[in-house]
Amino acid sequence: QVLNTIPEFVNCYSKAEWLDRGDLTDPASDLTLQLAKLCQGLNSGVYSREGEEAVLREEGSQPGVTPIMLRQLVGKGHAEFSSNRQQDSQELFLYLLELMERAHKKSNSQAPITCLQFMAEDRTECTASGQVRYKQRLEDYLPLPVPMEAATNMAEVTDYLARKAEVEAKGERLPGDDLVRAKIPSASLVEAFLQEEMVEDFYSSAINSKTTAKKTIRLATFPNYLMVQLLKFRVDENWQPVKLDVEIDMPEQLDLSSLKGKGLQEGEVKLPEDKQEESAPVNIDENIVAQLVDMGFAREGCRRAVFNTGNSGVEAAMGWVMDHMGDPDFSSPFTPGGNKAGGAKKCTAGEEVIGMVMSMGFSREQAEMALRNTDNNVERAIEWIFSHPDGEDAVSVESGDQQPGQGNVSDGDARYELSAFISHMGSSSHSGHYVCHIKGQDGKWVIFNDNKVAVSMKPPMELGYLYLYKRAGL
Numbered sequence: 001q002v003l004n005t006i007p008e009f010v011n012c013y014s015k016a017e018w019l020d021r022g023d024l025t026d027p028a029s030d031l032t033l034q035l036a037k038l039c040q041g042l043n044s045g046v047y048s049r050e051g052e053e054a055v056l057r058e059e060g061s062q063p064g065v066t067p068i069m070l071r072q073l074v075g076k077g078h079a080e081f082s083s084n085r086q087q088d089s090q091e092l093f094l095y096l097l098e099l100m101e102r103a104h105k106k107s108n109s110q111a112p113i114t115c116l117q118f119m120a121e122d123r124t125e126c127t128a129s130g131q132v133r134y135k136q137r138l139e140d141y142l143p144l145p146v147p148m149e150a151a152t153n154m155a156e157v158t159d160y161l162a163r164k165a166e167v168e169a170k171g172e173r174l175p176g177d178d179l180v181r182a183k184i185p186s187a188s189l190v191e192a193f194l195q196e197e198m199v200e201d202f203y204s205s206a207i208n209s210k211t212t213a214k215k216t217i218r219l220a221t222f223p224n225y226l227m228v229q230l231l232k233f234r235v236d237e238n239w240q241p242v243k244l245d246v247e248i249d250m251p252e253q254l255d256l257s258s259l260k261g262k263g264l265q266e267g268e269v270k271l272p273e274d275k276q277e278e279s280a281p282v283n284i285d286e287n288i289v290a291q292l293v294d295m296g297f298a299r300e301g302c303r304r305a306v307f308n309t310g311n312s313g314v315e316a317a318m319g320w321v322m323d324h325m326g327d328p329d330f331s332s333p334f335t336p337g338g339n340k341a342g343g344a345k346k347c348t349a350g351e352e353v354i355g356m357v358m359s360m361g362f363s364r365e366q367a368e369m370a371l372r373n374t375d376n377n378v379e380r381a382i383e384w385i386f387s388h389p390d391g392e393d394a395v396s397v398e399s400g401d402q403q404p405g406q407g408n409v410s411d412g413d414a415r416y417e418l419s420a421f422i423s424h425m426g427s428s429s430h431s432g433h434y435v436c437h438i439k440g441q442d443g444k445w446v447i448f449n450d451n452k453v454a455v456s457m458k459p460p461m462e463l464g465y466l467y468l469y470k471r472a473g474l
Contacts, residue, residue, distance in 0.1 A: 064451030121261030
């Protein structure tokens with residue numbers, strides 16, 4: 001529903017060609033066809049007529065669009081989205097963009113996602129030499145940490161938590177009206193994002209040994225539409241995922257000029273090209289990953305944890321998760337040995353998995369290439385081979401070179417206006433319900449709760465999880 005507010009998305013999937021040239025022999029596997037059906041249905045007006053009051057009172061709502069085939073297609077071959085477990089909307093957003101990009105490559109067309117993409121600029125400074133490295137990577141969203149220490153009503157929150165613990169110790173519960181949420185200024189989220197992060201065990205090519213480094217992230221470009229995620233899910237002292245029940249005064253007008261990347265500055269010295277020998281690839285233990293996912297953590301973050309702890313067990317991986325949940329790329333698609341900003345990716349699949357792909361008549365080189373580009377998923381790997389007859393795209397790995405997709409991303413003013421937001425209703429990452437609020441052209445906010453749609457007089461902007469901002473003036 002939120003993506004349907006973006007003109008590029010609507011213009012793309014409103015075209016008749018997607019229905020005309022859809023795969024009629026197997027429409028359930030044609031993503032562009034299913035997205036076109038959904039887009040054209042949502043914009044047809046057929047499902048947005050006011051219902052008769054008597055019918056609405058009796059049935060609660062009127063029928064809406066039910067994209068069953070699209071849901072099944074998106075979930076196909078994915079451990080989480082094919083299940084009935086509670087899903088994370090941000091993970092679904094990223095995965096859907098990935099599927100759209102893959103589907104459009106088949107038809108040699110441009111997926112309507114570049115208006116959401118931007119180049120992030122990573123600056124790493126070796127603390128031993130003071131030399132720096134700048135790298136850019138393509139991103140689809142901006143994650144903002146939630147600094148609990150910035151709450152303006154900390155005394156009230158502390159008192160409430162003490163009363164809550166006392167009552168629960170007696171086996172009782174406080175009334176819902178007694179709830180006190182931490183109130184956190186939105187400016188503090190931007191300030192937290194701007195802070196330096198210390199990197200341990202950083203290999204410095206300036207001194208040819210490991211040391212520490214300081215890392216910051218900025219935006220090299222600003223997209224026409226920016227998806228902002230508030231990092232509300234954390235782990236408690238028992239390593240259980242919890243949701244931060246907070247209020248954040250997210251503004252309708254947002255100026256992100258302070259996040260603008262500046263690149264190499266006068267007087268800075270670039271780190272020499274890193275010549276450290278790469279370690280052997282680690283085959284990620286999917287059993288450990290599954291145990292972490294069952295605890296409610298993002299799958300891609302769990303894979304990162306298992307990879308970075310060398311398959312040494314759940315406890316070590318959990319420790320890594322606790323230390324890195326706030327990383328901007330924690331939930332981004334992960335490929336061991338590389339990422340979407342550059343660097344050759346390695347195939348970490350086992351011999352049995354490689355053999356399954358080769359049994360379909362493909363060479364070992366094709367099998368490994370496909371598996372490393374599809375997270376070792378056999379079904380997706382076979383599809384990847386058919387959709388990439390020329391193999392992998394050439395990727396620039398030199399620091400400072402133009403990265404893949406950089407030529408297509410938009411750039412402009414860093415001032416934005418809020419156009420939609422998605423909220424998670426529930427106390428845990430294991431359960432709950434998502435609703436969205438969208439601002440209409442008339443300036444009114446509308447809530448979409450499954451097929452129940454109504455004007456929202458006081459949209460709860462302070463309780464959102466994902467926020468879609470559009471560039472001011474668009």
